[in-house]
Amino acid sequence: EIDRLTRGGIVAQRIFQLPWGAIGFDRMHEVMSQVHPFGWHANLQLDGRELPQREDTIKRLPGKFVIDHIGKYLEPVTAEQEAFKALLRLLDTGRCWVKLSAPYETSKTGAPKYEDVSRLARALVKHAPERMLWASNWPHPSAPKDSVPDDADLLDLLLDWAPDEATRKKILVENPAGLYDF
Template identity: 50%
Template structure:
């Protein structure tokens, strides 16, 4: 089934300079790498331009897909094609050479991806080494793990010296209640001036499902109320690994952000424009 790109516009009118802080490109000619999942259907700059127009997105953060592991060549190509509207999040290993880091930085990369789930390029066990390489460049880390295990990871996360983003609303693979110890610890992390949270991928973990994703939505609403200045939003396009019957409607994914924020214009501007600009140097 071809991936749907267009459709009805969202009810939420995105403010000018809205930033999608999490999406992926897959282009012909770039091979998947050992250790990663299989390459999915291609997802091009032209495809994503349709989604951008539909949602009113003007700026984009392209995140290195797991399928490419630490081969960032496709990401670099896309950043150079997109120019000033784009920044990137790469996979960096402790062995990444300084000249490669500088090339990534010059192309617009401003973050390094840590993925502590199957198929991820670099896990939490090597996170501190990666941070020591990228922090002098002003980059931050984007960290994804099963939020139910956050208590095991707290020493590592609290030991980070620079800014980091907890990915995918904490990625609780089974949504937890808002008084769960793991969720309360996530909120405590957000009390640090170094920790941010990405409102993305709600459909991946929700058991309630579309259109409202109420179980994950409860967590998102609580987190937004707790630390509104530390929230960013991402589409997670092209929604890799989702079956056709569960493929999310991109307009709905923007509209649920409106639900979670009470459609407060100032709060939406903070999440969609101001905080991404601060983190990514727009």
């Protein structure tokens, strides 16, 4: 089955450590040991405030891993807090990427700039531009129906997070090409 999925273009296993997730951290190593030989990476979504407690477990994963939504800190953190520093340490392994996506999911300051989450995005881009990916998170499954974000506005945030063109090219073109091998 994994071979068939791989031939069909599947490249990652989602590990969703939130109450409604299908595969949690308790099964992460078991699942990843099955799919890693096929070249898959782990796509992790969790409350980023848990990163200090999960850091060693995540580092023991085979292969590459991607952390969703700028770390997805369900309550705001600053770049000086341990939860954010844990994310930087994971990036420093050289096997971690972070998706610059869905700031609306965790921001308390809100649109259009999502300044609380944007501060973290800028710090991540500065720390490891070669490990950043951009994603729209379309169709925005967790956004309230009356305030679904505009994808063009979300892409415009990248102009603030990565103000120079060379860095944006890494985030939008080079980094995904390297991670996804295309």
